[in-house]
Amino acid sequence: MGPLLGSGYLLLRDAVSTPRSYLTDSALGLGDAAPRAVPQDALLAMLSPVIDGGLIVKAILLVALWAAGYGAAVLARELLGASIGAQLVAATVALWNPYVAERLLQGHWSLLAGYAALPWVALAAYRIRTDGTAGAWAGLAGCLAAAGLTPTGALLAGITALSLAGRRRLAGVLALLIVASGPWLTATALSGAASEPSDPAGIAAFAARAEPGLGTLGSLAGLGGIWNGDAVPDSRTTLLAVIGTVLLLVIVATGVRSVISDGADRYVRRALVVLAALAVLLPALGATPWGMHVLEWLAAHVPGAGLLRDTQKYVALAMPAYALCAAAGCGVLAKRFSTAQVTGPTDNAQLAAATQRSESLARQGIDDSSTTNIAGSSPLSSAPFDPVSKLSPTVTGAVATILITLLVLPLLDLAWGVGGAMRPVHxxxxxxxxxxxxxxxxxxxxxxxxxxxxxxxxxxxxxxxxxxxxxxxxxxxxxxxxxxxxxxxxxxxxxxxxxxxxxxxxxxxxxxxxxxxxxxxxxxxxxxxxxxxxxxxxxxxxxxxxxxxxxxVPGAVERHNASSMDRAVAIAAHTLWLALLVGGPLVAAITRRARRTR
Known part of the structure; x- marks a missing residue:
């Protein structure tokens, strides 16, 4: 985001930030067009009289990108007991990929807020499954509201939450999702946009695009393939696209077995992997002739099916699993190198036992960092483990550094505002x-x-x-x-x-x-x-x-505005959404702090 952080406003393709915006009928989604920018436009209209609107957009985008990386790291730590090095690999996968680059160039800053919420939604769903406290539910509410800055973001978060929470909690998750999606659902109902089918021509126009040497499936598996060939970094038009995709998939594949292995939280980890597979396969099928035919029928006959036309958006659902698998892959490689330094069957057995204990404690949410090092061996163990104890952090850090470098280099033009494309205007x-x-x-x-x-x-x-x-x-x-x-x-x-x-x-x-x-x-x-x-x-x-x-225009002008009742209902829906957005994380933080104090 480097260049964009200077003075000025984001104005790039679909992204429009302005010094001030207004709470018009269109901002509330009550115009005759579909409410695609709800509630983001209303939020900017409410805040921009106090804070410059361009600054708000930059802040939201910056926080979203930070939250994506940090959320992936926390998810890897809680579900895998990942070391710091492995967490950084997970953060890199979440941040430094073609999906983020392409959506930045397309101007989908608010969609990236939904993308950033996905690891946090997965984490909240996991905590609901493990303890089901009010704090866990409040955290999920806040995550769904943050993702719901756009309708697509709400769908992404909703699919993730419903897939992970379990059958007994579906009703509660669905209720929170409806409230978090209230602004655009209400606007759709009041404006009548829900009664109109979408143009079927949009299906082929917005279908996922095959990148050079990868095909559609390969492009999507590499988290790329946006429909607009002009909104891609230059590196994705060269052999680097193939190299970067292969490296990403190899790193992810290295850790798949560890992620889907047995454990107390295996359902969540396995569900995320299945979700990632579907997030790649279904958009690829949607780009085939018969897949487009099915989607065209839906767009022409089912109101609201236009949300499915940009199928590449839904590849975002693969990110949490990719981050987990990459972190696990870092751990697998580090363990192999570390184990190779241990001599004697007794040492290997002790190391395996210590590693198993560390993973078990991590899954229970117990921090054993004071007694266990990164490799899982105790600093108080006997002399034969001293070389492993000293080497493991070095090996883990070296492996993490290599993996991060391999992820970053093929997409190096994501740096500095995606090669300088994201520059502010005046x-x-x-x-x-x-x-x-x-x-x-x-x-x-x-x-x-x-x-x-x-x-x-x-x-x-x-x-x-x-x-x-x-x-x-x-x-x-x-x-x-x-x-x-x-x-x-x-x-x-x-x-x-x-x-x-x-x-x-x-x-x-x-x-x-x-x-x-x-x-x-x-x-x-x-x-x-x-x-x-x-x-x-x-x-x-x-x-x-x-x-x-x-x-x-001279003369009397006929009124075509929304009624005061419609505006009141729309504002009430936005108010509930805002309450979830602010209140959810606040309640979650207070509850978590109280538990730690006890």
Whole structure:
């Protein structure tokens, strides 16, 4: 994130951060488009009047990346009794992989919050299975809420929690998941977006992509394969993609046997491995002709099935198991090298017994670091173990260093903002001036047509139009996405009608009847303008500079806003979600501290 930590705002493909955003109907998910950015937009709208919105996004992204690595390390420590070196290997697998790189380049910062929550969800589900205390349930509630920053993140966390918690706890987990998903579920129901099927063309457009030399299955197994070939690091377009994938899979495979071995927590560990296998195989099947045919049928006939179109997103479910297996692999290799230094059958037997004792204590949650070293042998043991005791930390550290280096080097361009791609931008002053001119009633229509822009200040990659987040009014967006040379239709029916009206040069009266009170022309960006000059000539100019022009629609504007009741219900759902997000970790921490004190 290096370059992004400087002054400015994240504006890269789907990522749009702004100095200030507003609690509009669209931010609450009550527009006519699907609520894909709920509750993230509402959260930013509530916080940005106090804290700069760009700073909030950077902080969330930074905390998410830290939480992904640290969560993988803690998961390896609690489920495997992993050493520090093995924990660092797990953290590297969670942080330094193609999935993180590609989603950063695509601008999916809030999805990475859901990704980061997965090891913590797994850990919370494990603690619920082992003790079932209120603190464990509160921890799961907070994790689900954090993942629920986007609908996809909520699904990822929900699948993980339901897979691990066990049948007797499914009802409780499902209830927490519904509350954590309340903002987008409520918005979907109130806005009517749930009644509309998605465009089946989106299935092929968003299918997982085969990388050079790997095929679709290999790309997904290596945690890559995003649909957008432009949102990948340069290294993934070369032989390094094959090398990096092979190294990752070999490291993971080395530890699989240890992870699925018998033990008190074997159900959770085995379930995570099965989940990882399905997270790779099912998206790969979804990219086959018959798999796409099935998904196209679902998209056309089942409302809400559009959440499944970007199947590569769900490869995130493999990360906790990959991290565990990599940590176990580090332990396996270190043990082999350490054992090779021990001579005599008695020494081997004692070492095995000490290792077994250490693993048993770790599974019970007992910290035996004061009596046991990294290899599991006691510093108080007899003289023949002294060489092993002294060598084991060195060997473990050396193995961990080698594995981390092998994971990092093939994807070295993830460093420094994914090769410098994640650089902050600065918005021209005209945007703030336009925002201050929106006193008139009605929604805002934008020109040129389409949802993506290329400004002089935004870099080479196309970016989502920042107007809906920069302006204190609802900005109509069609939801249409240009992907792989085709256009995937969105759910914004009124926005499509207004855009068509502008491009054909319709009348000001037609705009007013569609609830449009203002038209914003964004200059200097590609996109269709059609015969919009005819329409603009009928409007009253309010503001104009080199970047923007704002026009008022004369006459009475028909109201198309959400009702006050709908807004109240949506805000209540957001409030419950926020209570889980803040209260869950707080209760978990207090409960855990009280238990330790006792």
């Amino acid at each position: 918005y021209p002053a005209g945007w703030q001036q336009v925002a201050g001119q929106l006193a008139d009633p009605g929604d805002v229509a934008v020109l040129p047509g389409g949802m993506f822009r290329k400004f002089r200040y935004s870099g080479r990659a196309p970016v989502l139009d920042p107007a809906p987040r920069l302006l204190p009014r609802d900005v109509l967006q069609t939801g249409e996405l240009p992907v792989r040379g085709r256009t995937v239709s969105g759910e914004g029916a009124r926005a499509r009608e207004v855009e068509a009206l502008l491009l054909r040069g319709g009348s000001a009266q037609e705009l007013a009847s569609n609830g449009v009170g203002l038209v914003l022309l964004e200059r200097g960006t590609p996109g269709p303008l059609g015969a919009s000059k005819t329409t603009l000539a009928q409007l009253d100019p309010i503001f104009s500079n080199a970047d923007l022009a704002l026009y008022r």
